[in-house]
Every structure is written in C-alpha cells, then in structure tokens.
Amino acid sequence: MVDDRNDxxxxxxxxxxxxxxPSPPSEEKPHYLGHRQxxxxxxxxxxxDTLSDYEILELLLFRSIPRADTKERxxxxxxRFGSLAExxxxxxxxxxxxxxxxxxxxxxxxxxAAAAQRMARGEIRGRELLSSWSQVLxxxxxxxxxxxREQFRILFLDKKNAxxxxxxxxxxxVDHTPVYPREVVRRALELSATAxxxxxxxxxxxxxxxxxxxxxxxxxxxxxxxxxxxxxxxIIIGKNGHASMKGLLxx
Numbered sequence: 238m239v240d241d242r243n244d245x246x247x248x249x250x251x252x253x254x255x256x257x258x259p260s261p262p263s264e265e266k267p268h269y270l271g272h273r274q275x276x277x278x279x280x281x282x283x284x285x286d287t288l289s290d291y292e293i294l295e296l297l298l299f300r301s302i303p304r305a306d307t308k309e310r311x312x313x314x315x316x317r318f319g320s321l322a323e324x325x326x327x328x329x330x331x332x333x334x335x336x337x338x339x340x341x342x343x344x345x346x347x348x349x350a351a352a353a354q355r356m357a358r359g360e361i362r363g364r365e366l367l368s369s370w371s372q373v374l375x376x377x378x379x380x381x382x383x384x385x386r387e388q389f390r391i392l393f394l395d396k397k398n399a400x401x402x403x404x405x406x407x408x409x410x411v412d413h414t415p416v417y418p419r420e421v422v423r424r425a426l427e428l429s430a431t432a433x434x435x436x437x438x439x440x441x442x443x444x445x446x447x448x449x450x451x452x453x454x455x456x457x458x459x460x461x462x463x464x465x466x467x468x469x470x471x472i473i474i475g476k477n478g479h480a481s482m483k484g485l486l487x488x
Contacts, residue, residue, distance in 0.1 A: 272308070273299055290321040297349055301342035310337050323476065325350035326383025354379050358403065365398045366434065367469065373434065374472070374479060381438035381474045387414040389437045391421060393430035394469075401428050418457040425466050433461070435471040444475035451487050458488060 276292060285293060294311035302310065317335055318324045324332075325346060332343035357376040366373050373392070381388060389407040392400060406421065407414050414437060425433055435454060439445075454471045461468055470483040482488045 272306075291315055294321055294324060297346065298342060301345040302337075302339075305337075310335075310342075314338065319476075322379075323383050325353065328385060362400050364400070366392070366394060366400060367398050377436045377472055377474050378479065381436065382476055384438050385440055387437055387440060389414045389416050389435070391424070392434040392436065393425055393428045394432040394434065395429070396431045398432060398469075401430055416453050416457075418453065418460050421457050422461045422464060422466060425461065426464065431465060432467040432469055434469050436474060437471075438474045442476040444473040444478055444480040446471075446473055446480055446482055446485070446487060451482065454482055454488055 276288075276295060279292075280288060280296060288296075291308070291311040294314060295307045298307040298310060314324045314332075314335055315321070318327050318331075329343045329347050332338055332346055333340055354376075357372070357379045360372040361369055361376050364372070377390070381390065386408055388405050390403065390405050393402045393404070395401050404424070406424070407416055421433070421435075435457070437450075450471070450473065454468070458468045468488070470481055471488065473480045473482075
C-alpha cells in the first residue's frame with residue numbers, strides 16, 4: 238500500500254517558493270488635503286471668528302485652486318495688499334500679478350467681493366437709513382474703500398429716509414472727481430427723492446475732507462434746499478476709516 242502522505246509531503250517540499258513581489262506602497266495623499274479638511278471642520282464647529290484673515294482667505298481659495306497648498310498663497314496676498322478687505326477690494330489685474338494666483342482665482346475673489354457688496358446693500362435697502370447708520374457706513378466702505386480712483390456716490394432717499402436708489406454719478410482720478418451740483422439735484426428730482434446722502438472715497442487712505450470737498454457739498458446744499466431736498470451728510474471713505482462732514486460740523 239502506497240503512503241499517499243509521503244507523496245504529499247514530497248510534492249509540497251519540492252515546490253519552488255513563489256516569487257512574492259512586494260505590493261506597491263499606497264500612494265500618500267498630499268498633506269494639504271488633510272489641512273483643508275481640518276480647516277473646514279474648524280470653520281463649521283467654531284465659526285469664522287476663530288479663524289485669522291489668511292485662513293478665511295485659504296477657504297476662499299480652496300475651490301479656485303483645488304490641487305495645491307493655498308496657505309502660502311493666502312499669506313502672499315495679505316502681504317501684498319494688507320488685509321482681507323483689501324485683497325477683496327483689489328482690482329482683478331493686480332490680483333493676477335501675485336505669484337501663483339491665476340486668472341481663475343483672481344476672478345473668484347472679485348465674485349466674492351461683489352457678493353459681499355450686494356449683502357451690504359441688502360442690509361440698507363428698504364430701511365430708514367438714519368437709524369441704520371452703521372450699515373450705511375459698512376456698505377459705503379465695502380463699495381468704495383479700496384477703489385483705485387475716486388468715485389462720487391449718491392444715496393437717494395424717500396420721505397421716510399428709505400433708499401430709493403444708489404448711484405455712482407462720477408468716476409475721477411486718484412485724487413479728484415468732477416462733481417456738478419446741479420446734476421446731483423436734477424437726478425434727485427427725477428427720482429422724486431426728498432433727501433440724499435453723498436459719499437466719495439479717497440484712494441490715498443486719508444478720509445480728511447479737502448477744502449474743495451467742503452465747498453462742493455455746501456453748493457449742493459444751497460441748490461437743493463429751495464427744492465425741498467435735504468442733504469443729510471457727506472461721507473468720505475478711506476482705507477483707514479471714514480469722515481462725516483456733518484459729524485465734523487462742516488455742514
């Protein structure tokens with residue numbers, strides 16, 4: 238009788254060992270993917286107030302730059318422009334000049350800035366503006382503080398001091414905007430406005446009213462008053478703050 242067990246032992250013993258190839262190492266995920274998830278979780282769990290400006294900017298860049306580390310890009314933008322507000326307020330062409338910020342990311346940042354301005358405008362639309370003054374200032378700052386050229390803006394109000402229209406009447410140079418007082422009053426009459434708030438920006442950053450600013454405002458008041466149109470204030474917006482001519486007792 239043949240011992241099959243011996244045959245089996247012989248068979249397995251004589252089989253050459255298989256050439257076991259090591260399995261390829263698992264591909265490591267880029268380090269920034271984990272960072273992105275952690276940052277999103279912080280935003281979700283603790284809110285935006287716990288994040289710094291560069292971290293908020295990182296979150297904005299995540300979708301524009303999906304396959305790269307955005308932390309250094311965010312810090313570079315802040316170093317170039319100074320603050321998150323100034324990054325969003327910067328012209329698209331200057332954003333594109335920043336290293337590793339392409340056309341798509343620059344455009345996306347300007348879209349976010351436009352959405353922020355629409356939000357600020359929504360805060361004041363339909364409200365009695367004299368009792369919502371902080372919202373008026375926030376809106377003017379969002380719309381004008383970081384413009385490269387001066388712009389002259391008018392908020393037209395009805396008899397309840399609610400916003401009828403918000404228009405940029407003139408665009409100027411870096412330090413001058415031509416304003417025509419009779420055109421300001423004519424437009425107020427066209428819109429049946431009974432009051433207006435004037436606003437313009439100083440690209441230099443210093444919101445101190447110039448002598449020309451004061452004289453122009455007083456001329457508008459003189460023309461508007463006999464027609465039943467009140468000039469509530471003239472606000473000057475700068476990167477470093479704002480000035481109210483009424484608050485400074487200049488009008």
